[in-house]
Amino acid sequence: MLKRKAQLVAELVSRRPKGWRSLLWNSAMAQLRRPGPLMAPVHVSIEPTNACNARCPVCETGKGEMHRRAGFLDEHAYRAFIDEAAPTTAVLMFYFMGEPFMHRSAYEMIRYARDKGIYVETCTNGDFVDAHGVLYSDVNRISFQIGGMDQATHQIYRVRTRLDKAMRNLEELIALRRRHPHSNVEIEVGFIVMRHNEHQVEEFLRWARAIGVDRANVIDPCVRNMAEAKRFLPEDRRYWYYDEEAFARGVLKPKKVPNNECVWIWNSIQLNWDGTAVPCCRDPNGLFALGNVFDQGLLAVFNGERATDFRRRILREQGKVPICRLCSGYGLPRLEHAKPAAFTVDRHTINRDGVPSHEQAIAEAADIAAG
């Protein structure tokens, strides 16, 4: 363990990727059990919207348990935030609790961060993705996440989405990227393994190889309670992130339970569409709101009283922090090297047909939340 840490430090110091000083300082503070003061987080996740066309029955957005108001990230506030965060942010995750490509300016916003030298990743149900838009955005990684190899299976979890649409958009993107070999876009396809689709994993992997994605990801499923666990967790325990013995006793808990530690939140921050910061993606409903980065600034929130108190709580009584109940922690964020966009797209036409207006999406989300 000590040897691995020393290797990591040596590698960071010799390679000096963007954010290396912050990662070292903040991780050392975590190790020393100090809640702050910290340097800026190297990892930022931002929510383009918490509205979605799908109704995935474990996701708070999909099952109508999103208690935050539905809304869309304001482009001007986003740009100002990226200007502030770009010098210190190594990785930006452009998604949280909704479908990122329902934001009409998703591609432009990603491109803005890319042009500021940030490595950007996103994740999508695939329905609205436009290949030209993705190529233009120069997003470093996009992951299409599907729920089965045929429509009937796919829609058991990816409720209200069309597998053929997602597959067509994905295949178009692969073809387009082939014509632009200098593009930085890396294409991933993910398969959320569940009880009803586990027999299709091999078929998924064969298909992913055949269509030529860069990476295929078989995703262990998350659930929030025993009822969901019984309905969705696969028979094949290799895909289980949960403790099997505890499950047999009727208790849902992860295999690894962190003990008053979480180096992740010493290095990362999660932002809702309105700029409210929360500790991590396990807080979809903003139980632990830390402040607003659009109003207060990133470092002020990250080192603010609420964030510091939250980290203190993690150090002292993590077992009583409800959002940690089903989490094993995420370890250290990766520091990715973001090559600048290798080419410019002078003219691009982004197809936004079928994407609901922001007003429609907000009204619909309010309906689901009202039950």
Ligand SMILES: C[S@@+](CC[C@H](N)C(=O)[O-])C[C@H]1O[C@@H](n2cnc3c(N)ncnc32)[C@H](O)[C@@H]1O
């Ligand atoms: C809340 S979604 C937002 C992004 C996008 N709407 C999507 O679903 O890909 C964030 C991530 O959670 C994943 N996800 C959703 N439900 C899941 C589940 N029950 N288990 C594991 N991952 C899940 C999605 O596939 C995606 O990678």
Ligand code: SF4
């Ligand atoms: S597609 Fe993503 S955001 Fe939408 S309901 Fe499913 S998991 Fe949630």
Ligand code: SF4
């Ligand atoms: S939920 Fe997970 S990532 Fe978030 S603070 Fe708790 S252990 Fe850390």
